Amino acid sequence: MTTPIQAQTLASVADIFDTKVPFHNLLGMDIKRYDLQGVEVEVKMKKDLIGNIHQQILHGGVTATVLDVVGGLTAFSGLVASRDDWCLEDLQQRLKTLGTIDLRIDYLRPGRGEIFTGTGTVIRAGNRVSVCRMELHNEKGSHIAFGTGTYMVG
């Protein structure tokens, strides 16, 4: 069960990431889903995101960006899920310290497709540091890239 404070916090974070981060807007990134059960971040192919004009494929930097955003959101929702007695102020304070310590991307195949969706899971949960694994797939289910990220959450 999700408490009202958990739900309110995640909705607020999703709104910020979806509409108020300039670089997310530049890429056209959409937070399609963000709750305690998971996160889905989507980016649609457009000319501006191409990294190789001959092959018309997504730039690896877009892949890294989407996977980093997915990882940060995943780490934070894991923290939110770890207690059901959070007060709003504590979670707002934690959000301020959320940050990527290190990010690793494995590029599996060229980024061909129309819609790219990033998802993630927490593999090491902590009160200070969490580690997440992330994946990027295109609309046909082709697996474009894996990510692993270590995040400061407190």
Next chain:
Amino acid sequence: MTTPIQAQTLASVADIFDTKVPFHNLLGMDIKRYDLQGVEVEVKMKKDLIGNIHQQILHGGVTATVLDVVGGLTAFSGLVASRDDWCLEDLQQRLKTLGTIDLRIDYLRPGRGEIFTGTGTVIRAGNRVSVCRMELHNEKGSHIAFGTGTYMVG
């Protein structure tokens, strides 16, 4: 000494990366230098690249993008430098297969500054695979991030 074919190849690659890759144009990325002795890739802070509105800092995805581009250019110039008898067609063929296998970014401090410059060195040179280390500094010399990348070069 740089042969004419080496110089012509690097100049052509620098021009493509500087002016013809849509995602590089979107970020405002500049290839300031690209020769057998080194590469410098620059991105100027602008509102669109911000990842945190309160702190006005560079999005980690921009950092990852710049360091990945630096790593790819560094790996390729290492390959070009490895022989002085390349023919132009061979190098053009190699450029087509250039790609990132994996990338690790270590975020050292928040991306504050006006101008961010990425540089790199080859740490493992190969005819098929090269590994590079990359750094991002701001205009005051603050070290923002380290990168390590493994690149396919043939």
Next chain:
Amino acid sequence: MTTPIQAQTLASVADIFDTKVPFHNLLGMDIKRYDLQGVEVEVKMKKDLIGNIHQQILHGGVTATVLDVVGGLTAFSGLVASRDDWCLEDLQQRLKTLGTIDLRIDYLRPGRGEIFTGTGTVIRAGNRVSVCRMELHNEKGSHIAFGTGTYMVG
């Protein structure tokens, strides 16, 4: 279906890794399974492998070693599986060039247990370079560590 040459090659590699590599013997490493469908590498807890005397847990270097061996074996079996018309000499030649380019370990929880088993899958298959993901579990199914490795296979 596994061809006789594939089966013979994997059996020979398993025997070398199981009995003829001095560092594997020092650790007491066992290749429990090695065929085209998978690899299982096992190490039993013993005093010599402890990294923390107070907690009596496996040294992180043992974890890294097992996962690197699993990754190398996985990458090689992926190469063997990629063709059914290999000749023995080609595979022996490929084995000589088998090597780790980079290895990443995520430590998820302390290495407590009696028997540790490493398994792996290929996430990027290539004729020259393969990338694998590996896992280490103890005998109770606790997930101790994840690994990711990039391997030269040709």
Next chain:
Amino acid sequence: MTTPIQAQTLASVADIFDTKVPFHNLLGMDIKRYDLQGVEVEVKMKKDLIGNIHQQILHGGVTATVLDVVGGLTAFSGLVASRDDWCLEDLQQRLKTLGTIDLRIDYLRPGRGEIFTGTGTVIRAGNRVSVCRMELHNEKGSHIAFGTGTYMVG
């Protein structure tokens, strides 16, 4: 300047790592130096550490082990150096929580040589998490491997 408590703590940690960790003894690992200015960890080639009988080279797992130990010691000395008013109990408490979160090893060349020495530097210092870079060289100065590790220090 090093305070007596800092000096005593590092000497005690060096002694533990040098003589009381079973896996370090198995490998014959020596902590040659450990102070606020640096760490040197040495391992001498011996038959037991060989990973490839034909090439007589160091097993990659030994490289990973040495670099992980160097990284942990480097992260901890960075923490010790960050304050000159530590009390002994606090540092002992911190030592208990010292652990590797993630580790990346880049293998640069085959591990040939008689004496291998690992050194490291802190690239991101924190009160909870530190990130270090490590290097392994042989007695002739050949650079065998790079490491990057993220460590829990509190």
